[in-house]
Amino acid sequence: MESVNTTSDRPCDPRCLVKSEAGISEGNVGQGVVDFPVAVVLPAAGSGERMGLSTPKQFCTFLNRPLISFTIETFERIPWIETIVVVVAKESHDQMLHIIDRFHHTKVKVVEGGATRHRSIFNGLQAFSESMEGPSPLPRPKVVIIHDAVRPFVEEDFLLKITLAAKEQGASGAIRPLVSTVIATTSEGYLDHSLERTKYRASEMPQGFLYDIIFQAYQRCSEFDFEFGTECLHLALQYSGTNAKLIEGPQTLWKVTYKRDLAAAECVIKETLSLSACLISGTMAETVELASKLQKNLAAHSMTLDLHPFVKGNDELLSKTRNFIQISARRESLSEITEMVKVLEEMNHALLYPVVIIWVHLCMSEEPFHRQNPDELSSIMDISMKAKQRNILLYGIEVIHSKIPELWERSVERLSEITAALIRDRNPAFTGQLLQA
Structure with missing residues (x-):
């Protein structure tokens, strides 16, 4: 494994991301406030079946860069984030190392993923554990942020809210209002009932946790959770007794799911540039x-x-x-x-x-x-x-x-x-x- 260097209403707003490279970032938002170690785990071992492409969506390229590089930069530009663990499939390991080298990413550690999302996240968390076999573990963070590798546009001020809430409450997560009404159907395909949309929210990323809480939760997970679970906040509640603080996030938290989303991401970056x-x-x-x-x-x-x-x-x-x-x-x-x-x-x-x-x-x-x-x-x-x-x-x-x-x-x-x-x-x-x- 490579070493780690620790030295809006639109779909995205990478403006501060662009400015930070020029040395005029607005982004020391958390300096002096975040006085504890923070790390990020990016699960990126998925195959991206819904994209309908042979290349997993996190490695799809626009503006001469793979999507995952944009996501890494979102976190790497923030000075109070020390380490970014990217979890990829075994067959993508060398490709990921090439991306890190080509685009000069300096805070990244690559870890091999598992067969499911939760197994991949657990593998990423184990990179900080002293019980991990192989190379020496990374320095253990106080707070770890779990985020999707295909959500490239999240702003520092919102990450700060998630991080501070996780430190205070043990867990925190982004939510958004539901766009469509959720309905239940009968086995015959007829309407059974609908949920009152104003009472429910969509769970989004990023999510933040005290490292010890989320690592303990994953250690106690059942095989069913690893195979079919999707919600990290639920694991923290079920296995560590930690009820997450929910924070409504901006519209920029959308993720690249379909081919058209890649075009949307490219258009908004071009607009900002x-x-x-x-x-x-x-x-x-x-x-x-x-x-x-x-x-x-x-x-x-x-x-x-x-x-x-x-x-x-x-x-x-x-x-x-x-x-x-x-x-x-x-x-x-x-x-x-x-x-x-x-x-x-x-x-x-x-x-x-x-x-x-x-x-x-x-x-x-x-x-x-x-x-x-x-x-x-x-x-x-x-x-x-x-x-x-x-x-x-x-x-x-x-x-x-x-x-x-x-x-x-x-x-x-x-x-x-x-x-x-x-x-x-x-x-x-x-x-x-x-x-x-």
């Missing part, structure tokens, strides 16, 4: 004017743009966003794009999320740039192909500076629409092309 951009105007009067207009227009697309004349040598500025728009009227600006790509690669800035660079060429003549300099098109393509291998998406847009106000305003509006769409969609198929605004 497109909230801001760095707009590089240069110093030429015409490019500064265009940058100002573009900044105003993109605000209508719910995008905040930080305007700067240049970013060369300012690595801190490059680390604060994953969207860059560079406006230039000079051919030489392609060398600046090349330098930016190089710096972003060295920073590993696109490791977890794709970075977008949009090179806007302001053509001051009526003759389009691509007709004047056909060789430049191949240069854009070469740069973009190399960048795409490092998860950096480079697009080109040409806009002609018209002296007719109506045509100029129309071109700027078109430029704004194309720019917003490229940043929002992050489609690698359009990289390397010089689009016309």
Whole structure:
């Protein structure tokens, strides 16, 4: 086993997750409050039959990353969580180790799962037990959080509520209102009775426990519980006499169950990544004017743009966003794009999320740039192909500076629409092309 380094109303809101990588996380929410060790167990040994795919859903990929990597990052970014135990099927062990290495996850321990969910959770809990055979156990936590590997979007403030309630009460769990009425049917397939929806709640994840309580409960489980049980809170009540504190959670606690849920997760992450951009105007009067207009227009697309004349040598500025728009009227600006790509690669800035660079060429003549300099098109393509291998998406847009106000305003509006769409969609198929605004 590898060593452990301990050094909203939408379906998800990974905003704080994205910020934390740039070093500007809001997320020291629990610092000073959580003064005890906390660990996480992520059961991820399921086959994902309901997805209808050959790949288990936790290993399905979007935005060039497997789903489980997003879930791990959700917990790994929180400084007061020390250890994350991921429980996988034996045949997925090497794949999981590769994911950990590729995406630089540093708090993770991989444990082999069991034939059922409860057996896998118990295996994860045993990683902290001194009675475990094999390698030395991990440091025992005061509180352990159990969470689904396919629920990638849970916010730190809610995890803090779950953690503190578990420490105080012994167990805690997330709940949500029922969306549909629950009914009982007869053996012949007719309605027997229905439950009053307002009296019931759906049990969700995460769930938190004092480690000693939940480990004791699993040690006392029956074979029936291991085979057919689904609810950890019930085990804590039945076998440890601990009644969990239930906390209503946000809508972000949904889990990826079906193929369409993967698309939903991707869409919301893209939406969050497109909230801001760095707009590089240069110093030429015409490019500064265009940058100002573009900044105003993109605000209508719910995008905040930080305007700067240049970013060369300012690595801190490059680390604060994953969207860059560079406006230039000079051919030489392609060398600046090349330098930016190089710096972003060295920073590993696109490791977890794709970075977008949009090179806007302001053509001051009526003759389009691509007709004047056909060789430049191949240069854009070469740069973009190399960048795409490092998860950096480079697009080109040409806009002609018209002296007719109506045509100029129309071109700027078109430029704004194309720019917003490229940043929002992050489609690698359009990289390397010089689009016309």
